[in-house]
Amino acid sequence: MSVAHPPRATGDFDTTNSSAVRRYNRTYGLIPPTVDSQEVQMKRCLMQLSRKEKSIEKYLYLSGLRNSNVHLFYRLVTQHVKAIAPLIYTPTVGEACIQWSSNYVQPEGLYISYEDRGHIGSVLHNWPEKNVEITVVTDGSRILGLGDLGINGMGIPVGKLALYTACAGIRPDATLPLMLDLGTGNQHFINDPLYMGTKKPRVSEEESLEFMDELMQALHQKWPGIVVQFEDFKNPFPALEKYGPRYTCFNDDIQGTGAVVLGGIISAVKQSGRPAKDQRAVFLGAGSAGVGVAKQIVAYFMREGLTEEEAKRCFWLVDSKGLVTNDRGDKLPDHKVYFSRDDNNAEQYKTLEEVADLVKPTILMGLSTIGGAFTPKLLTKMGQWNEKPIIFPLSNPSANSECTFEDAIKCTDGRALFASGSPFGPIEYQGQTLTPGQGNNMYVFPGIGLGAILSKATIVTQSMIYASALALSKSLTKSEEAQDWLYPEIARIRDVSVKVAMEVIKAAEEAGVAREPHIKMMGDDELEKWVRSKMYEPATETARVEDEVRDLLMDLPKSNGSSGTNGVNGQKDSHL
Numbered sequence: 001m002s003v004a005h006p007p008r009a010t011g012d013f014d015t016t017n018s019s020a021v022r023r024y025n026r027t028y029g030l031i032p033p034t035v036d037s038q039e040v041q042m043k044r045c046l047m048q049l050s051r052k053e054k055s056i057e058k059y060l061y062l063s064g065l066r067n068s069n070v071h072l073f074y075r076l077v078t079q080h081v082k083a084i085a086p087l088i089y090t091p092t093v094g095e096a097c098i099q100w101s102s103n104y105v106q107p108e109g110l111y112i113s114y115e116d117r118g119h120i121g122s123v124l125h126n127w128p129e130k131n132v133e134i135t136v137v138t139d140g141s142r143i144l145g146l147g148d149l150g151i152n153g154m155g156i157p158v159g160k161l162a163l164y165t166a167c168a169g170i171r172p173d174a175t176l177p178l179m180l181d182l183g184t185g186n187q188h189f190i191n192d193p194l195y196m197g198t199k200k201p202r203v204s205e206e207e208s209l210e211f212m213d214e215l216m217q218a219l220h221q222k223w224p225g226i227v228v229q230f231e232d233f234k235n236p237f238p239a240l241e242k243y244g245p246r247y248t249c250f251n252d253d254i255q256g257t258g259a260v261v262l263g264g265i266i267s268a269v270k271q272s273g274r275p276a277k278d279q280r281a282v283f284l285g286a287g288s289a290g291v292g293v294a295k296q297i298v299a300y301f302m303r304e305g306l307t308e309e310e311a312k313r314c315f316w317l318v319d320s321k322g323l324v325t326n327d328r329g330d331k332l333p334d335h336k337v338y339f340s341r342d343d344n345n346a347e348q349y350k351t352l353e354e355v356a357d358l359v360k361p362t363i364l365m366g367l368s369t370i371g372g373a374f375t376p377k378l379l380t381k382m383g384q385w386n387e388k389p390i391i392f393p394l395s396n397p398s399a400n401s402e403c404t405f406e407d408a409i410k411c412t413d414g415r416a417l418f419a420s421g422s423p424f425g426p427i428e429y430q431g432q433t434l435t436p437g438q439g440n441n442m443y444v445f446p447g448i449g450l451g452a453i454l455s456k457a458t459i460v461t462q463s464m465i466y467a468s469a470l471a472l473s474k475s476l477t478k479s480e481e482a483q484d485w486l487y488p489e490i491a492r493i494r495d496v497s498v499k500v501a502m503e504v505i506k507a508a509e510e511a512g513v514a515r516e517p518h519i520k521m522m523g524d525d526e527l528e529k530w531v532r533s534k535m536y537e538p539a540t541e542t543a544r545v546e547d548e549v550r551d552l553l554m555d556l557p558k559s560n561g562s563s564g565t566n567g568v569n570g571q572k573d574s575h576l
């Protein structure tokens with residue numbers, strides 16, 4: 001039997017490889033003789049990581065590790081997710097994106113340019129993996145709160161998909177980080193000789209959508225049923241509206257964020273002691289995330305007994321021009337119209353402070369990209385107006401957060417129900433250690449994607465997104481609830497993703513969009529077992545490859561008389 005491709009899944013230079021695998025991969029002698037366990041390897045990595053001072057250095061080290069030894073990387077991330085997620089994802093990924101072109105050393109995803117239109121399918125064919133199940137795609141036009149970073153935004157698909165693998169067990173080779181190079185509005189990059197994207201202004205909205213049409217068709221032609229996650233588009237509404245009913249896709253910034261914030265708000269509303277009907281929410285930021293979150297909470301308030309109109313009236317959205325009202329004088333984009341107020345008596349409120357003084361909100365939500373916008377003065381007022389003010393500064397990365405955890409706690413005498421988009425450390429307050437929640441869509445998108453893949457959903461319905469939020473809100477342990485946490489411990493995120501995926505699968509089945517027949521009759525226990533059995537587990541990969549090599553070696557013809565040392569295609573090895 002001839003073997004075309006030796007298994008390389010553990011990385012050719014993985015020191016956990018046994019002598020047999022090293023011989024098979026022809027790396028025998030190139031790796032120091034000891035066969036390490038993965039535990040020893042992880043210890044070495046953690047030591048090397050701890051020697052790096054800056055987060056960006058740690059990010060680059062970890063990228064190198066992912067490219068040289070993928071299973072070790074994922075075992076490390078899975079076991080140390082709380083410490084490592086901030087290094088491979090938000091907030092460090094923000095800095096990594098800013099420096100993407102200058103730090104570039106190796107391909108980590110697929111780049112498709114506007115110039116490639118008409119041939120997108122053939123660019124997809126260059127992707128080396130055959131069985132892609134999910135892609136995260138961006139055009140880099142609004143990367144976190146950092147603005148238009150063009151192709152440097154590739155760090156976002158790479159980081160999100162790394163979490164898909166670490167937190168939801170999607171096989172690394174089933175993921176495709178995808179960057180659409182449609183020009184950039186970032187003049188600094190256009191002038192930078194090291195910038196690796198097209199140095200032209202962005203194409204028009206219409207041209208972009210036409211390009212997306214071809215992309216969506218080509219993706220589904222090459223990988224039918226592929227799940228597409230849209231990420232960090234400046235104006236993501238037209239694509240979601242157009243492709244949402246046709247393809248298995250969702251927008252993480254609108255829907256994933258809506259779900260994750262709802263998951264936390266359900267607990268916060270309960271803890272605040274105020275029913276939904278008495279909540280008043282002021283949002284700073286009325287973009288994709290702001291409107292996505294507000295709409296998701298409206299759906300929840302309606303389930304709590306409010307009419308749609310009553311629920312909608314609980315929200316005051318503030319953008320860069322002030323309170324969003326019907327008579328403000330500018331033409332409101334469609335997504336803002338739903339929440340536009342008509343009860344302002346022709347008065348326009350220009351600043352967040354004015355709106356807050358008018359409304360005396362119970363909930364203050366930040367999705368504005370404006371770091372420090374929740375001033376100590378405003379936070380203090382939130383503490384005066386409410387026994388338990390709900391304060392969610394959700395903009396990323398850390399410098400863009402509308403306030404810090406420390407400010408929120410100090411200004412409200414420790415009473416704030418707090419969650420931020422980027423992680424903050426715990427603080428000591430009046431002899432107590434207080435731990436902040438992290439309201440980041442990382443709690444839901446891995447489970448939404450896993451659920452969509454496993455159920456073979458034809459589309460991602462609103463009910464699947466809502467189910468992810470409910471699953472998240474129910475995933476807190478007794479001890480987490482006793483400490484008034486709004487989100488579960490990050491270290492448990494893989495278990496949380498399983499719960500989210502299960503509810504997404506059930507919702508897909510209920511909505512009639514699931515094509516996977518197995519899930520129909522399954523009870524919860526069986527479903528959980530089935531979901532877990534489908535998840536990639538880095539700790540067992542090395543053993544799997546060992547077994548595979550052993551089997552292949554046993555199958556090889558023993559024409560040369562040497563036992564189990566044949567090279568590829570059964571050729572005789574001269575020495576080993």
Ligand SMILES: NC(=O)c1ccc[n+]([C@@H]2O[C@H](COP(=O)([O-])OP(=O)(O)OC[C@H]3O[C@@H](n4cnc5c(N)ncnc54)[C@H](O)[C@@H]3O)[C@@H](O)[C@H]2O)c1
Nearest residue numbers: 144145257285286287288289319320368395396421440441
């Ligand atoms: N925590 C999470 O999981 C999560 C998820 C998605 C987005 N975000 C963050 O939310 C932020 C916004 O994302 P988006 O997709 O909604 O962006 P967007 O560009 O669609 O919206 C930004 C909004 O902020 C408003 N704004 C800008 N400057 C302002 C100012 N000075 N005063 C008042 N409003 C101002 C804009 O008018 C717009 O309505 C980003 O920082 C992003 O990182 C966080």
Ligand SMILES: O=C(O)C[C@H](O)C(=O)O
Nearest residue numbers: 090144232253396440441
């Ligand atoms: O990327 C994140 O950390 C969350 C979110 O998708 C964002 O755009 O900020």
Ligand SMILES: [Mg+2]
Nearest residue numbers: 231232252253
């Ligand atoms: Mg995003």
